[in-house]
Amino acid sequence: MMEQEEAGRSAAAADKVFTFEDKNTEEKLVVSIPEVLDPQHGMHVWPSAVVLAQYLWTHRAELKGRTVLELGAGVGLPGVVAALCGAQVILSDSSDSPECLQNLRRSCRANGLHRVPVLGLTWGDVSPDLMALPELDVVLGSDVFYDPEDFEDVLVTFVCLLRKNPKAQFWSTYQVRSADWSLQVLLHRWDLSCVQVQLDEFGADKPELAGSGLPGSHSIQMMIISQEEGRG
Numbered sequence: 001m002m003e004q005e006e007a008g009r010s011a012a013a014a015d016k017v018f019t020f021e022d023k024n025t026e027e028k029l030v031v032s033i034p035e036v037l038d039p040q041h042g043m044h045v046w047p048s049a050v051v052l053a054q055y056l057w058t059h060r061a062e063l064k065g066r067t068v069l070e071l072g073a074g075v076g077l078p079g080v081v082a083a084l085c086g087a088q089v090i091l092s093d094s095s096d097s098p099e100c101l102q103n104l105r106r107s108c109r110a111n112g113l114h115r116v117p118v119l120g121l122t123w124g125d126v127s128p129d130l131m132a133l134p135e136l137d138v139v140l141g142s143d144v145f146y147d148p149e150d151f152e153d154v155l156v157t158f159v160c161l162l163r164k165n166p167k168a169q170f171w172s173t174y175q176v177r178s179a180d181w182s183l184q185v186l187l188h189r190w191d192l193s194c195v196q197v198q199l200d201e202f203g204a205d206k207p208e209l210a211g212s213g214l215p216g217s218h219s220i221q222m223m224i225i226s227q228e229e230g231r232g
């Protein structure tokens with residue numbers, strides 16, 4: 001199975017390298033992500049992912065030992081960065097996308113991460129795998145708010161995870177594709193609150209991060225969603 005995967009990979013995948021640097025401490029993190037030349041959503045790194053990865057890199061001290069789940073991970077750049085920074089990471093994508101789950105395993109192998117679980121978790125699906133997850137500190141989601149039809153399912157998945165740890169936070173970056181889209185009504189319905197994080201607070205207000213040419217000219221924003229105070 002592994003050999004078949006590798007054969008497929010050499011025909012269709014190319015590694016994209018990201019180098020995160022801290023100019024003050026001269027620390028550096030090099031991450032290699034195999035991307036597949038396929039138009040499907042989860043086969044390459046999206047602009048939002050490199051912004052979220054930059055946030056994780058600049059908050060790496062906070063991540064050490066924390067339990068982190070990435071939703072809709074695609075090729076998993078943010079989750080891989082979190083794992084390399086010392087977090088206990090679980091990567092997930094839709095259980096209907098086995099090729100994405102395969103990509104996630106490749107991304108882990110490419111970075112020497114042999115103990116990161118990869119799960120099929122479909123947003124809004126209260127599956128046994130979702131319910132069996134450990135208490136999480138942080139949920140990651142990069143470009144998971146791209147289709148308004150899915151917005152509530154993504155939030156409901158996070159709300160399920162809050163049952164085990166009501167203090168968990170959802171760190172999410174998204175691409176602004178329509179000025180009409182808003183999460184406000186859904187956040188209110190599910191007793192959630194949201195704080196926007198400015199990109200210049202973590203050095204992500206640039207058209208190129210980690211030497212990758214991303215996020216380019218896309219307008220990316222970041223928010224942290226948590227349970228509204230006084231609830232739970």
Ligand SMILES: C[S@@+](CC[C@H](N)C(=O)[O-])C[C@H]1O[C@@H](n2cnc3c(N)ncnc32)[C@H](O)[C@@H]1O
Pocket residue numbers: 041042043044045046047048049071072073074075076093094095097100121122123141142143144146150
């Ligand atoms: C725009 S891509 C973003 C991928 C990755 N997070 C990134 O930023 O590079 C959206 C991802 O969400 C996943 N996805 C779409 N619908 C989903 C669902 N219902 N449940 C779980 N994952 C889903 C796709 O397979 C894809 O990997």
